[in-house]
Amino acid sequence: MGHCKVCGTPLAGRVDKQFCDDACRSGFHNQKNREEDSFLLKVNKVLKKNRKVLAQCSRYQQPVLIQKLLDEGFKPGYCTKVELISKRKGYLYFCYDYGYKTINKKQVEILHEGA
Ligand SMILES: [Zn+2]
Known part of the structure; x- marks a missing residue:
């Protein structure tokens, strides 16, 4: 005989x-929906933060140091879209309308979609 998942009856x-x-x-x-919602909120928060950092750093001279992004709170691995530029040039990673591509191990170039 089983037991209720909530109260154990x-x-x-x-x-x-x-x-x-x-x-x-x-x-x-x-409860399950609340947990899912709070997970989604956390991920959205990271994505919005990443977008903000990219937007801010794109105002500086390009390319931008990856370390600069990290210092501002950028979290690599969180993006909304990935586009292949070419096999040689690699990928463009987007956080909403801001994207970046790695130039070398230390630098990225930031671009604004639709700008
Ligand atoms: Zn119960």
């Missing part, structure tokens, strides 16, 4: 039953 009846009542069922799903 022993469950009678169908073997695939997971909750003892509707309150436990909806409580479980609400």
